[in-house]
Every structure is written in structure tokens, then in C-alpha cells.
Amino acid sequence: MLDKKKHNKAIKEAVSNGNVFTNVKDYSKDPFVIKKIESSKKIVEKYGFPKELITG
Amino acid sequence: MNLDHYAYLMSEDFLSYHFCSEGPNGKIRKVILFTLVTMPSKSYYNLSFGDLDEEGKINDFVTSNNHDAEKVLATVARAVIVFTNNYPDAVVFAEGSTASRTRRYQMGINKFWNEIEPVFKVFGFVKSEGFKPFRSGMNYMAFAVKRKKM
Numbered sequence: 001m002l003d004k005k006k007h008n009k010a011i012k013e014a015v016s017n018g019n020v021f022t023n024v025k026d027y028s029k030d031p032f033v034i035k036k037i038e039s040s041k042k043i044v045e046k047y048g049f050p051k052e053l054i055t056g
Numbered sequence: 057m058n059l060d061h062y063a064y065l066m067s068e069d070f071l072s073y074h075f076c077s078e079g080p081n082g083k084i085r086k087v088i089l090f091t092l093v094t095m096p097s098k099s100y101y102n103l104s105f106g107d108l109d110e111e112g113k114i115n116d117f118v119t120s121n122n123h124d125a126e127k128v129l130a131t132v133a134r135a136v137i138v139f140t141n142n143y144p145d146a147v148v149f150a151e152g153s154t155a156s157r158t159r160r161y162q163m164g165i166n167k168f169w170n171e172i173e174p175v176f177k178v179f180g181f182v183k184s185e186g187f188k189p190f191r192s193g194m195n196y197m198a199f200a201v202k203r204k205k206m
Contacts, residue, residue: 018138021074024067025087025112027104032114036104037093040149043198044095047186052177053147053202054098 059130059168066135070142073135074108079122084130084154087114088135090148100200105132116153129164140176140203151181151198158197165199166192177202201205 027033064075073088075153085108090101107114115199120128136148152158162180172178179187180196187200 001094002128018064018066018073018134021065022068024072027072027087027114028091029205032106032116033089033102034092034106035149037091037102038188039151040102040198041093041095042147043181044093044098044100047181049098049200050117050179050189051098052189052199053057053179053187056118 058135060127061130061134062127064131064135066138070139073131074137075131077120077122077124077128079120079124081120081122084120084122086131088132089114090135090139090143090146093149098147100149101143103132103136103148103150105150106153116157125160126164129160133164133168136201140201144203147200147202149198149200155197159195161199162196165190175204177204 062075062077066073071090075086077084077086087104087106087108089104093100093102093105104114104116106114107118107120109115122128124173140146140148150161152161163180169190178190179200180190180194181198182189182194183197188194190196190199192202
């Protein structure tokens, strides 16, 4: 339990140096992104995710 | 996981991350994206990672050779942490564009397994078998991760 708390704290501390930007380009139509999504869909459609990822 | 990583810019919704790799081949702009994919059985976020070319398109087949692979990988890991801090129930799917890049992801997971395992559920995809709990020494084609409930 203590270890988990320690790791959680470390992770929260680790995210403090990203700056937010607002003019985000939409990459959803980028061929690379489309290709990656299609590739992942083939795997997920055929094999699905393990129940450990779906339920909890 | 306090690894040396690049400073990055992220979008307000925590779905896009931009940073610059710096090395012998100069500055190379890189982007990490988490894209929601909705399936009938389960929605998930696909992780895309690549270089931005001069036209602003993503290219993940370029070999940067900037001698900073570990720092770049640490930045991707950081993005996964930030993203899942804000989307704690999300399943993230990651697949390298080539077998060697997928292997690099795997080496990174192996190297920092003691830090990753308490925080993330990690599954590796094996062709014809599906997703299996990540084990050191196995070769995987893709990965699916989710934050553990604390």
C-alpha cells in the first residue's frame, strides 16, 4: 500500500512541466493517424481486450 | 519514473503532445496523439507517435538518428502518464510502425517494469493468441495499458 502511494505521488509530481497550448491542429485526418487506427481496429475487432482492461 | 525527458507542449484536452528532439541531426519536431476509437465492445485510445515533416504531416518511418532514443521514449512515457492521470479509465493501445520500434517500446517497458507494474495494467499482443499479461522476454506486436485503481 505504501509503495502504491509512493508511486502515485511520484507520477503526479512528474507531470508538472508540460505547458498547455490552445491552437491545436486537427490530426484526425492525417493518413498516418488513420493508418494506425485501422491497424489497431483489426486487432481489437478480432481478438478483443482482456477482461482486466474492460472491467476494472 | 523521474527520467530525463523533453519539455513538451500539450493540448488542453491532454490528447496532443508536441516536443523537439535535439541532437546531431538538429531539431526534429515530434508529436504524440491519443485518438479515441469507439468500438461496439470497448472504446479505447490509440497512441500515435511520429515526426512532423515540413508540411506538418506525421511521418513515423523516418529514422531520426539523433542519439536520444531513450529521452524520446521517456517523453512518450511521460505523455502516457499525463494522459492517464486525466483519463484514468482509458485503455491505451500502442503499436510501433515497425517491428524494431515496437521492440523499443518493449525494451522501455522491460527496463522500467518495477516502476510501471504498480501503476499500470500492461498487456502485450501476440499474433494468433491475443493480449496476454506483459512478461519480460516475450516478443509482442502491440501493447494495451490501463491505470490501476489506487
